Amino acid sequence: NAVRMQAIKGVEAYVPPAVSFTAGETPGEVFGANVFSKAEMQKRLPKSVYKSVLATIDHAALLDPLVADAVAAAMKDWAMEKGATHYAHVFYPLTGLTAEKHDSFLEPAGDGSALAEFAGKTLTQGEPDASSFPSGGLRNTFEARGYTGWDVTSPAYVLESPNGNTLCIPTVFVSMNGDALDHKTPLLRSQQSMARHAERVLRLFGHAKPDAVVSFCGPEQEYFLVDRHFFLARPDLLNAGRTLFGAKPPKGQEFDDHYFGAIPGRVLGYMLDTERELFKLGIPAKTRHNEVAPGQFEIAPVFERANVAADHQQLLMTTFKRLARQHGMECLFHEKPFEGINGSGKHVNFSLGNATEGNLLLPGDTPHENAQFLVFCAAVIRGVHKYGGLLRASVASASNDHRLGANEAPPAIISIFLGDQLADVFDQVAKGGATSSKEKGTLIIGVDTLPVLPTDPGDRNRTSPFAFTGNRFEFRAPGSQQTVAGPMVTINTIMAEALDHIATELETAVAAGTEFNVAVQKLLEKIMTDHGAIVFNGDGYSDDWQVEAAARGLPNLRTTLDALPELVSESAMELFGTYGVFSEREMHSRYEIGLEHYALSVGVEARLTLEVGATSVLPAAVRHQTEVALNLGALRAAGVEPDATALEEVTAPLAELRSALATLRSALDERGGSTAMEGARHAQDALLPAIAAVRAAADVLEGVVADDLWPLPTYQEMLYIL
Ligand code: ADP
Ligand code: MG
Numbered sequence: 001n002a003v004r005m006q007a008i009k010g011v012e013a014y015v016p017p018a019v020s021f022t023a024g025e026t027p028g029e030v031f032g033a034n035v036f037s038k039a040e041m042q043k044r045l046p047k048s049v050y051k052s053v054l055a056t057i058d059h060a061a062l063l064d065p066l067v068a069d070a071v072a073a074a075m076k077d078w079a080m081e082k083g084a085t086h087y088a089h090v091f092y093p094l095t096g097l098t099a100e101k102h103d104s105f106l107e108p109a110g111d112g113s114a115l116a117e118f119a120g121k122t123l124t125q126g127e128p129d130a131s132s133f134p135s136g137g138l139r140n141t142f143e144a145r146g147y148t149g150w151d152v153t154s155p156a157y158v159l160e161s162p163n164g165n166t167l168c169i170p171t172v173f174v175s176m177n178g179d180a181l182d183h184k185t186p187l188l189r190s191q192q193s194m195a196r197h198a199e200r201v202l203r204l205f206g207h208a209k210p211d212a213v214v215s216f217c218g219p220e221q222e223y224f225l226v227d228r229h230f231f232l233a234r235p236d237l238l239n240a241g242r243t244l245f246g247a248k249p250p251k252g253q254e255f256d257d258h259y260f261g262a263i264p265g266r267v268l269g270y271m272l273d274t275e276r277e278l279f280k281l282g283i284p285a286k287t288r289h290n291e292v293a294p295g296q297f298e299i300a301p302v303f304e305r306a307n308v309a310a311d312h313q314q315l316l317m318t319t320f321k322r323l324a325r326q327h328g329m330e331c332l333f334h335e336k337p338f339e340g341i342n343g344s345g346k347h348v349n350f351s352l353g354n355a356t357e358g359n360l361l362l363p364g365d366t367p368h369e370n371a372q373f374l375v376f377c378a379a380v381i382r383g384v385h386k387y388g389g390l391l392r393a394s395v396a397s398a399s400n401d402h403r404l405g406a407n408e409a410p411p412a413i414i415s416i417f418l419g420d421q422l423a424d425v426f427d428q429v430a431k432g433g434a435t436s437s438k439e440k441g442t443l444i445i446g447v448d449t450l451p452v453l454p455t456d457p458g459d460r461n462r463t464s465p466f467a468f469t470g471n472r473f474e475f476r477a478p479g480s481q482q483t484v485a486g487p488m489v490t491i492n493t494i495m496a497e498a499l500d501h502i503a504t505e506l507e508t509a510v511a512a513g514t515e516f517n518v519a520v521q522k523l524l525e526k527i528m529t530d531h532g533a534i535v536f537n538g539d540g541y542s543d544d545w546q547v548e549a550a551a552r553g554l555p556n557l558r559t560t561l562d563a564l565p566e567l568v569s570e571s572a573m574e575l576f577g578t579y580g581v582f583s584e585r586e587m588h589s590r591y592e593i594g595l596e597h598y599a600l601s602v603g604v605e606a607r608l609t610l611e612v613g614a615t616s617v618l619p620a621a622v623r624h625q626t627e628v629a630l631n632l633g634a635l636r637a638a639g640v641e642p643d644a645t646a647l648e649e650v651t652a653p654l655a656e657l658r659s660a661l662a663t664l665r666s667a668l669d670e671r672g673g674s675t676a677m678e679g680a681r682h683a684q685d686a687l688l689p690a691i692a693a694v695r696a697a698a699d700v701l702e703g704v705v706a707d708d709l710w711p712l713p714t715y716q717e718m719l720y721i722l
Contacts, residue, residue, distance in 0.1 A: 007229035014328045019269045035282035036156040044074040060212040068120030076118035079167035082158040086166045089126040089148040091173035092183040093133040098314045101128040124150045136589030138179045145176045154311045183485035190492035193579040197499035205372045211354040218303030219313045219484045222344035224332040230713040231330040241334035244609045247702040248340045249716040270327045283312045293342040294719040310485045333481035336402035343403040344480035351472040362471045368425045368434035378527045383494030385534035388414035389566040394490040396563040398601040400479035410465035413549045413556045415536040417464030430528035463540035496579045567591040595676035602683035609691045616711040617698045624705040625650045657697035664690040
C-alpha cells in the first residue's frame, strides 16, 4: 500500500532536531527562568507589597486589592523583558482542556501612539465570552458573560513560541452568578475547606496556631509516542485519539521487554527537550522511564500544592503535545489508544501538610505511637469508604472505561491498600489499641560486597486503586488525559468531611472531660469498625475480590453511566454543599456535562468507524476478493480445479463487515432520546456494540487481505517503528 510505504520511508528519512539540555546555561539558570517567582517578586516589588502577596500565597491570607496595581506593573516589566508582547488569562473550562484569552499590552494613548499598559484590575479580572464552553445548563446561551479571576497562589509565567511570547496568568473561570465554570474554582474551594478542618485537628494535638495546611499532588503521567507519519494516516487516532481498527500484532508486550528498558535515542531527545521546557516553566520534571506497553512512557514531576500541580499538569500535557510534533511524533494521552496492550493512567499521589508540621501522612518508624498520623490516615479511610462512589465518578469517562478493570489498571471497585505494617497497626487499633509496629527488615542478598539494603515495612501493591505508599496515598484510577483537578477536588472534600467529623468528636469528648488519648483511641476504633471494610491488601485484579467486595457492600460501578449518577446523589449534594465546594446547580451541571461528553465521544467514534470502515477497509477487502475471484476463474480456464478456501476466507468476514456497517449506520440514525442520560445510554447500549462488531470483522479481514492492499498503518508499524 502506497500510503503505508510512504509513511515508513518518511520515518526512515526523518532527522530529529538536535537537543541540548542546558544550551549554555546551568540547570539552576534554566529552572524557573520563565516564571514570575517569589524571588522575582521580591526583587521587583516594594517590601510591603511583597509581604502582602506572600501572606496570601503561603498563609492563605485574604488578597489585599491594593497590591494588584504594583504587582501588575512589576509583572508586565518582567514579562516584556522576557520578550512578551501579550498577556493571557489561562483557565480550565469543563472541556477538561486549557483555555486562554490573549490581549496585547499595547493601549492607544489617544494621540495616535500607544503605551504598554497593564493595570491591577486587568491582572485580577478578565471577561471572556463564556457562551461556547460547556456549562451543563448553568448559563443560558444569551447570558454569555464569564469572568476570569487571578489565582495568586499559582505563579504567572511567560510562554515562549517562535511566533511571540505571552505572559500567562492562571485564573479561575466563573459565571456572572459566581457559578464555577471551570476545574480550578472547586479545587481552591475544596482546598480551603480541607485546610480549615485539618487545622482544627492539629489544634487538638496541641499546635495552638497551626500554619496553613495545603494538599499536595504528585501526578504521574503515562503516554504513548507514535511517529507522525503513521498518526496522520490513521483518521481514528487523529480524531478519536484511539485506534478503532487494528489486529493484534504478532509480537505484543508479552516479553515484558519494554518496561524500564533502554530509552530509544529519538525518544530520549524528546524527553530532554520537554524536560528543558518544563524546567523553564518551573515544573519540577524528575522521573522518566519506559512503561509496560511498546511505545509507552511515563513522566513524574515532583509533587506540589494541588492547585499548582493541576496547572502544571495541564501545561505539561500541552508542552508534550507541542514538542512531540517538533520531533516528528504524536504524543497520545488517550487511556486506551491500542487494544490488547496496556493503556495509560495518571496516578494522583496525595498528601497534606503545612510548613511547620511537614507531611501529615508520614508514619515514622513506629506508627503505633504516632497518634496524629493515625488520625489523619483514619480520615482517609473514613472518607474513601463513605464516598468511594464519588471517587469512582471523579475518574469516569468514555475513554477511561476501556482501561479500568482491565488487567492493567485498578478495578472499578474503590478500596484502600495499607501495606503490612499499617494494616497490622490498624488491626490492633480496632481491637482496643496499638502497641507495636512491625519493623523494617534488612535484605540478605548473599554477596559481601553489596551494601546492606533495608526493606520497607510493607510491599507495594499495583492492583489497588487507592494505595498507601509510605508517605502518601496514590489514587491510580484517574485516566491519562483527564485533569487531576477532578480527583483532587473529591479527595480534598471527603477529607474535609472526615476531619470535620474527627475534630468535632474529639472536641466534644475532651470538653466532656475524657482524656485526649483515650478519646483518640475510642474514635480510631470506631472509625475502623465502621469503615475498615474499605481496607483490602490482596490482589485487586482477581475474580475473588469482585465477590468479596460485593459481600463487604463496596460498590462496583463498572461504567461511566453507572458512576456518574453518584454526582447527583443526596449524599454527594450534601457533602459538596456543606463544605462549600459545589452548589446543587453546579453538581447538576457537572453531571450533565459528563453525560454529554460521554455521548459526544462515543458518537465521534461511531462516525469514524463508519467512515473508515466503509471507505477504506471495505474497498480494500473488495479488491482483494476480486483478485482472488479472478485468480479462481483464471485457474479454471487453465484447466486447474482451484481450492476455493481463499475466496471463502475473505467473503465471510466481508459479509459480516457489510452487515455490521449497516447496523452501525442505523444506530447512528436513531435519536438517543431527549435527556442527556438517554443520549448517553444510546451511545453505550447501541453505538458501542455496533462499533465493536465493525472492528471485529475488519480485524479478521486485516489478517486475510493482501498486505499491499491494506490501507491503515498496522499495530506493528505504529508500535515498533519510532
Ligand atoms: P512510582 O514508583 O509510584 O511510580 P514515581 O516516582 O513514578 O513513583 O512517582 C511518585 C510521585 O509521587 C511523584 O510525583 C512524587 O513527587 C510524588 N510524591 C512523593 N511524595 C509525595 C507526597 N508526600 N505527597 C504527594 N506526592 C508525593
Ligand atoms: Mg511511576
